[in-house]
Amino acid sequence: MPISSNCVIWQGPKIPCLNLCKGDTITEVLYKFATDYCELLEQLDPTKYDLTCLNNVNCPPESFQELIQAIIDKICDIEQQQGPVGPPGQNGTDGTNGNYVVTTAIPTGNPFCPCGGTKLELYSGSTNTLINQYYACNGCDGTPGAQGPTGSPGPTGISGTNGTNGTDGKSGRGIAVFVQNTEPDSTDFNTLYGSVEGFGVNYITGNNQIKAGDLWIESCGGGV
Numbered sequence: 001m002p003i004s005s006n007c008v009i010w011q012g013p014k015i016p017c018l019n020l021c022k023g024d025t026i027t028e029v030l031y032k033f034a035t036d037y038c039e040l041l042e043q044l045d046p047t048k049y050d051l052t053c054l055n056n057v058n059c060p061p062e063s064f065q066e067l068i069q070a071i072i073d074k075i076c077d078i079e080q081q082q083g084p085v086g087p088p089g090q091n092g093t094d095g096t097n098g099n100y101v102v103t104t105a106i107p108t109g110n111p112f113c114p115c116g117g118t119k120l121e122l123y124s125g126s127t128n129t130l131i132n133q134y135y136a137c138n139g140c141d142g143t144p145g146a147q148g149p150t151g152s153p154g155p156t157g158i159s160g161t162n163g164t165n166g167t168d169g170k171s172g173r174g175i176a177v178f179v180q181n182t183e184p185d186s187t188d189f190n191t192l193y194g195s196v197e198g199f200g201v202n203y204i205t206g207n208n209q210i211k212a213g214d215l216w217i218e219s220c221g222g223g224v
Contacts, residue, residue: 097125113137
């Protein structure tokens with residue numbers, strides 16, 4: 001014969017969320033399950049919610065799963081939007097000073113660089129202490145090499161054009177002849193040969209002097 005659900009007792013543990021206790025009849029258990037299930041279905045119905053902010057009025061979700069997906073899509077869109085510029089951050093702390101190099105010109109005669117150069121000094125940026133130093137020296141001129149052998153004569157150049165003829169030379173001094181009683185002097189010479197080419201002072205200086213080879217003939221028969 002049929003057994004009424006009021007005669008069947010729930011012997012399971014207490015379920016607080018369903019307000020179900022041990023000793024309740026199956027009728028009470030099923031009623032509570034059915035009531036909570038209907039309330040859940042009503043809560044999961046997308047039409048019970050205002051979805052205008054989702055901007056999908058033309059294609060609203062028809063199931064709770066589509067509602068959850070629409071919410072997730074909206075959250076993702078919001079997260080991808082660029083927000084307002086925030087306030088500037090605080091300035092960072094000063095960094096550690098790096099090492100630095102100091103250069104000094106080296107004059108000629110320095111024992112490290114006889115022909116001059118540059119000294120490079122590397123300093124620590126944090127303690128300003130010398131780490132190391134280097135020298136970049138100029139090269140010195142080498143000693144002259146031995147003289148090479150004499151080269152072969154070059155080819156003869158092209159002959160130049162003929163020069164212009166020189167002026168005619170003056171006649172040489174001839175023998176002066178004096179026929180007079182007194183011994184001739186320069187005045188007698190100038191009187192007799194002053195305008196004669198090759199003799200007088202008008203031509204070659206010194207020719208008006210009596211020289212060896214000149215003739216003096218005295219009219220009385222004496223001669224030199």
